[in-house]
Amino acid sequence: MKTGRWRGNCGNIEVMRILSCILAAMYAWCAAASAEMTVDSARALEKAVRMAGSGETIRVSSGRYDLSDLKIPRNLTLIGDGDGDVVFFSSVPVAKGILNPLWASSFRVENIRFEGVRSPDLNGAGIRHDGADLTIVNCIFENNDDGVLATGQERGRISIIGSQFIGNGHGDGYSHGIYVASGGVLDIRASRFIGTKIGHHVKSLAARTSITDSFFDDASGRTSYAVDASRGGAVSITHNTFLHAADGDNPTLINYDLTRGGEAVSLEIIGNRIVNRNRYGRLLRNDTPVTPIISDNNIINENRGRMPSQDNAPVIDVNQ
DSSP: OHHHHHHHHHHHHHHHHHHHHHHHHHHHHHHHHHTEEEEOSHHHHHHHHHHOOTTEEEEEOSEEEEOSSEEEOSOEEEEESSSSOEEEEOSSOOSSEEEEEOTTOOEEEESOEEEOOOOTTSOOEEEEEOSSOEEEESOEEESOSEEEEEEOOTTOEEEEESOEEESOSOSSSSOOSEEEEEOSEEEEESOEEEOOOSSOSEEEOSSEEEEESOEEEOTTSOOOOSEEETTEEEEEEESOEEEEOTTOSOSEEEEEOOTTOOEEEEEEEESOEEEEOOTTOEEEEEOSSOOOEEESOEEEEOTTOOOOOSSSOOEEEOOO
């Protein structure tokens, strides 16, 4: 009898254990499901951002969303529905930007277009990042004062992947496609910068800047530098294509100096294709003691453009 009761107790314990596992799995599934929500209006998005817990994902349905200075107070992901079908804009001048991740937050955004942002200080941004890490995937920033302006944590990582920056810049030389005023790492991959107005396509004061497999076209923007690293740091510019316009606001393509402080660490310009149309074109202005590594770049001068090689590589001249 004792043996039988013992076996019965074992059976009950095993059943309870299985039920506990099932309940735990159901709870985890429900928690995961509740960590993702879908919105289809600006007001619903604002409410979802206020109510979302740290680490949650908000999916944004196709449409146009009129937003201004929407603060992101905690870690959050926004994913747009489709490719370019979700548009964020502001019908009024912003104080900072359409989206504003705050100091303690890391933010990821995918598949969203940011357009037409203006502010009284001429620095209205699609995203004004005051937080930690920022990841942008397959987004478009068009015709804003600044595409992205990052003034957040000094150790933050800003990653731009497969995104486009078109016609950004107020036209005063103080606003840019991307401006990282504060950050540990700026990593740009497979992205496009077209027609930045007077300012720089990329201005980075990050400790480390990496730009690879991307496309830069001054178009009619009278763009200044393609890349301005005026706080030195470790800078790597590899396997990109640059179209340097004849009427650019600055004849130099890349600037590396310490006018904003910092430390000159390293500079690599490797394997880029450069089509130059500027009569006074120059690949690099380097006002630091660092000896840059410049190699395997393909420079093509056309339409009366002149840009000498700085790595003893041949320059192709197709001027008529």
